[in-house]
Amino acid sequence: MTQWSDEQIIAYLDGKLDMEQGRALHRDRQHDPELDNYITSMEIDTTELTVAGDELLQGAPDFAFEKSPDRMPVWRQTAMAASILAVFGLGFLTSWLLPSDSSPPTNWLQAVAEYQMLYSGETLVLLEKNADQRGREVAQIGRKLDIILARSDLNVDGLTYKRGQLLNYENKPLVQFAYLDEDNIPVAFCIIKRGVKPDQKLADKAMLAGQNAVTWSKGQFGFVVIGKKDPATLNKYAKQLKARMASL
């Protein structure tokens, strides 16, 4: 039996070992439990790493020189001024100094609507996670809201659950659960935890860019179901979720 090096095993796991060697290693693995265990101990889903890296890209600052100069070494303060001009040029400075067209969202619903507006079916359609991952994700999000939340609490007839995200609105936890309907139209269910307010019944709201929303609130939680769907359909989704959230 061949002695396989880490180099060959990693290449095998990454699908980069040539076909003949790959077959030989596969064969040896089947007959050598020790080798098989060793290879298994290195088997990971590398696409998870790639996806995580891609998501980190989304957090890249628009302007990497925006930090306050007082914590920077002197050479960096000088360098910063030079590099702002050198790297991004006058066009950037103009856009930086002139007032922005978009004013910040005035409330959490508007913030949710603006975020949701960026979603397309393609944003979510390729997201594949197993039941364990989704279960853990939901449970962790629940803990951030100080509630016990199970994946099954988020089931909605006519919608496929895709993922949960923990967001933040003015230092309040804001979570978004993303779904797709049968036509791959994105729909989101969001919960914000804020101060206790009077409970509110389901209410339809027209939001920006052709989106509709159904809102309600209970205790310290505000809820919204939002998407480019007609109000009646969203209302149907909201009723199911409201019933499941009744125990909060």
Next chain:
Amino acid sequence: MFLKKRRQAIVKQELEQLRDRLWRFCMMRTGGNKPDADDLFQATALRALEKSHQFEPGSRFDNWAFTIAVSIWRNELRSRSVRLGQGVEEADETNLGADYRSGETNIFTSEVLTRITALPKGQRMAIVLVYIEGYSYREAAEILAVPIGTIMSRLATARQSLKAWAQEGAQEGAQEEAQERSQKGES
């Protein structure tokens, strides 16, 4: 003079295109410390412009810029270590407190990033270059200025650590979910 300006213009353009990836690379290189990553990004951009005459148009700008970032961070660390009286060895820095959960980062993603960040530096950068940046083993070795065998053994060890953490996480998650379900059933 004309050639120098032309080369600088090319580097500026390349920097703009590489900006997000370079920042991500700096984030991973500094162990998830955003202020340090921002500093490293700026210093790398500046150094690239200063050395734009050394960049060969048509060659891989990303490899070149990442190599600059690695070198700057290594030297920066060395000077910090000397100031702290810790000799000249580069610390195997990790930042277990790195928090990727701000903004829009998904919880599952932030867990993966936190695990990558918790890896020892050499393993972390091998993982980042090969599985996040998509470099070949050889290119990753060149950027980090280490033999290719070192990259492979770092990948092997890093993969074992990531696998072990994922298994632990899955077990804990299953236990927590079962516990929460039973609590719900009781209430």
